[in-house]
Amino acid sequence: MNNIRNDHEVARDLATEAGQQLLKLRAKHGFDEPEVLRTLGDRTSHEFLFSALGRLRPSDPVLSEEGADNEARLESQRVWIIDPLDGTREFSESGRTDWAVHVALWENGELTAGAVALPAQGSTLSTVDPPWLPEERPAGQRLRITASRTRSPEFVQRMSTQLGAEVVPMGSAGAKICAVLLGIADIYVHAGGQYEWDSAAPVAVAREAGLHASRIDGSRLTYNGEEPWLPDILVCRPELSGMLLASIRDVADRDGAGPHSGE
Template identity: 30%
Template sequence: MDVNEIKVIDKTVKGWLKESRDNVLRKIDTRLTVNTKSGRTDLVTNIDKQNEKFLVSKIREFDPASRILGEEGSGDDVTTTIGRVWIIDPIDGTMNFVKQRNHFAIMLALYVDGEGVLGYILDVTGNHLLSGGPQIGVFDNGQPLTKVADTPLREGLMGLSGPMVLHNDYNMVDIANQSLGMRVYGSAGIDIISVLRGELVGYISYLKPWDFGAGKILCETAGMMVTTIDGKPLGMLSSTTVLLATRRAHRDILTIVGQ
């Protein structure tokens, strides 16, 4: 894809996200309709659904030939990576949104034939946007992202899934112990922003495409590793345990996982 076309898309998407954020904040203190999906900790609200429909409508108007994979089902039944595919997470960290009205994100990604082109993670209440892709670089609130140091596990904080640590999946307790400390934010988007800004050396959780689609693009562009927990390539349509980290921390974690 031509870089000038990418820049036009980038400017357009940032406009959508500003409007999307405004829509969410206008309704954040209203009475929510909250339902469960797979279980009592897997929530969806009327705001999730409304925000996804808003973003789907913008994409349909701007890029009608593309397909859309949305968490709440407003898009298409995407079973192949061929062509242009948009991935939407309208509210990432819905439990945080419901219980705290904070620490949640909106995420959007564009893939073409399975390759990441543009990714966006917006911390809604913090008004903090990480954006970009391999042809234009990564930006932190519009400024080029400061290069993140290649810090090993033992010298950094690690973002981890609380349930996975409690069950010691993949030797997660050892990973936590060998880091300087674990953090559990409850939102993949907020964790990934922290990794990109050098506040965490990595993040591990079971994720679906809308959870990691944008982060995969941004982190790989920034020179980090994004794989399955056992170091295998991560497919765009995968639902699996994802390991996202600096290169040195990634090597350290794979050693622990393999023990």
């Protein structure tokens, strides 16, 4: 069996199964004790993914939000980057569907496979069969930018004002990038910093589907760093990237402050 193809399937199947376990936890425990549910969700999904990857890919280190960092990953050619429960707050709130499970493979400097399960939406987006990206946006449609629902996105608000865009509040970073993949939004931009596991899997799928994904200065997103931290990110339709990168520069210059201000 082709190993690269098999890695795609492993990412998809594990993300989907972890998501199903999280749905069962929600059904069993309800939402009366959100902190308990969040803790159970993080632990259950991490333990399942970590154990499954240890069985299926025993030679590959795992970088997980919920696990201790394994320094062996810095010398490895293959590292799995996982977020067992992205959007923990939303997971613990009844009726919310904007939470996700992320499973990605970094290999020799690149993201080579990835999957984002959206369990409450009944879907998993993956590099096995990435979403089809329409060739063009509907003419005259207002731009839509996904933004955090819990933190005041001042930079995003300034940018949306300049572009005349609508801001669509949403939880998980994975759900936001998937919203761009599915045509619910056009742009995901974040300048407040995030960990690698917040974006590795959705970026892998976004790139495979043909979306633009970069730092907000247009430089390359890099993963499996010594400090697993990314200061900023832009994901959008490829034909919008030049305009958006210029808008980001203009907003920063006009305000006399970097785009991280207020995030």
